[in-house]
Amino acid sequence: MINHSICNYSTKLPPSELPDPRLDYRSISENITSKSLNALNRKVRLPNDGVSSVARAYTEWKRISAELNAKRNARSIVGERIKQCKTDAERQEAISEASKLKAEVKELEATLDVAEKECLSAALAIPNDTHPNSPLGPESAAITLSTHGPEPLPPDPKRDHVMISEQLDLLDLKSGSTVTGTSWYFLRNEAALLELALTNYAMSIAIQRGFTPVTTPDVVRSDIAVRCGFQPRDDTDPPVSHMYHITPTNPSSPELVLAGTAEILLGGMFANKVFSSLSFPLKVVGIGHAFRAEAGARSSDTRGLYRVHQFSKIELFAVTEEETSESMMEEILSVQKSVLDGLELPYKVLDMPSEELGASAYRKYDIEAWMPGRGSWGEVTSLSNCTDYQSRRLHIRYRPQGSASDSAPARLPFAHTLNGTAAAIPRLIVALLENGAILNESGEATGLCLPSALKPFWIGGSGRNIVQWSGA
Secondary structure (H helix, E strand, O other): OEEOOOOEOOOOOOOOOOOOOOOOHHHHHHOHHHHHHHHHHOOOOOOOOOHHHHHHHHHHHHHHHHHHHHHHHHHHHHHHHHHHOOOHHHHHHHHHHHHHHHHHHHHHHHHHHHHHHHHHHHHHOOOOOOOOOOOOOOHHHOEEEEEEOOOOOOOOHHHOHHHHHHHHOOEEHHHHHHHOOOOOOEEOHHHHHHHHHHHHHHHHHHHHOOOEEEEOOOEEEHHHHHHOOOOOOOOOOOOEOOOOEEOOOOOOOOOEEEOOOHHHHHHHHOOOEEEEHHHOOEEEEEEEEEEOOOOOOOHHHOOOOOOOOEEEEEEEEEEEOHHHHHHHHHHHHHHHHHHHHHOOOOEEEEEOOHHHOOOOOOEEEEEEEEEOOOOEEEEEEEEEEOOOHHHHHHOEEEEOOOOOOOOOOOOOOEOEEEEEEEEEHHHHHHHHHHHHEEEOOOOOEEEEEEOHHHHHHOOOOOOOOOEEEOOO
16 A cells, blocks of 8 residues: 655665665765765755764774774684683683673674664765755756757747647546546547657667666665665655655565656666676666655646656666766766757756755756746756765675776775656656647647657557648
8 A cells, every 4th residue: 555645754774685885984074064064055954963973973983893803802812812721720710801801892792883873874864975066056056058959939828738738638637636636647649649659769769879778667665765865855844755655565575665766776776786897887778657746846836747746757877987977977968968859849958056966966967948838947857976875875886897906996996876867758748749739820729740750659649630740
C-alpha cells in the first residue's frame, strides 16, 4: 500500500545492504568555515552546529581509534609475554593483564562505533561543494549561458495547452482526478502518440551518442534515494519528503519508495562496485517513470501537464574519473541541446545558482523552453555534476590504469557521477502544443504542427488528420 503522507527528514540512513557511506571527514574538519558558508549559500538547514559538530566528532573518533590501537598493540605484546612466562605466577599476572586489556578493547570498540555513527550522522547533512563559477542566490540569480531556436511567439492565452487539449481531445484531467486524484491525467489520441514518439526520439539520440539503453524499475529502496541526495528541501519545520512511500507488507521487507527520477535507479545500478578507469566513461540512458508528491507547488505551476505526480522521463547518467567530469557535463549538455534543436523549440541554457543545487549537485544547468500559452519560460531539462557526492555514499570506485606511477593508490578513488534529463515528456508536450497549435480566425485550435524530427517515430493514429509536419 502506498502512503501519500509526507515524511519527516532524518540524517539517519534507512536500513541498507550497502556499507556505510565513506565521507571525507578530514576535508570537512579542515574546511569548517568554507563548508559552513557553502551550506548557508545553498540554504541547507544543518542540524545543531553543523560542520563544527563533524569536526568535533571526527577528533573524538581519531582519539578513540588511537587509544584502541594502543590497547590492541599492548594486548598483542602481553600475548607474547604469556608464551614466554617461566613461572605460574608470571603467567597468571600476564593472563590477568590480558583479560583486563580484552575488556578495555571491547569497550573501546563499542565507543568507537558510536563515535563513528555520530560523525556519519552529522556529515550526511552537509551538501556537496559548489562550483566556483556557479552564481550565488535564489532561482532569479540564474545566468543565461546561451539562447537557441526560433524567435519566441508572443504570449497568448489562446495557446494554453489545457485549452488546446480540450479543443482537440488530447487530455483528460477530469477522469484522472476521478480515478487517482488531482494532477493525475490521461493522454488521449495524438497526445498519447506524441509521448511514444518523444520517448523513442530522445532515446535514439542518446544511443547515437554512445549511451547504453536501460529500462528501470519504478520502485527503489529509500536508502538508495537518500544516498543519491534526495533529501527534503521544503522551508517547513521539520522539512518534508516529496516521495511516495510504500507501506511494507511485513516487518522484514525493505523500506521502498516510488522513484522520483531514474537517476536514483541508474546510480544504484553502479553501487558497491569497482571499475577499471579504462572502462570510463560509463554512459547509460534510462527510461522510466518519475513520481513526485510536489508538496507546496505553486498553483500557477499545477495547471494541466506542467507539474504532475507521475510522468515518463528519459534520463542520461554517466560515471567518470575525477578529472573528466566537467567535460562530461558539457557532453551531456550537447545531447540535451540536440534533442531540443530537433524539436524546433525556443530555449535557453541556464547556469543555476547555489540555492537551486539541492544536496548533491556541484554544478547544475537547466534548460527552459518558451511556452507562449503560459506566457513564460518553463524548465524542460536539468543537468547536474554530482562529483563524488553520490559515489561516496553508494561506494562507486575505480582502479586507475595506465597512470605514470606504477604504484597503486593506498585507497581506490571514488568516481564522479552526472545526470541529466534527455526528455521530461509532459513538459515537452506542453511546449510542443503551445508552440505548434494551429489556430483558426477565432483563436480555436484546429490542428498541430509538429517537428519533422518526430515523424520517423510516429506510429499513426485515428485518421483525424490534425497533425502537420514542419517543412512539409
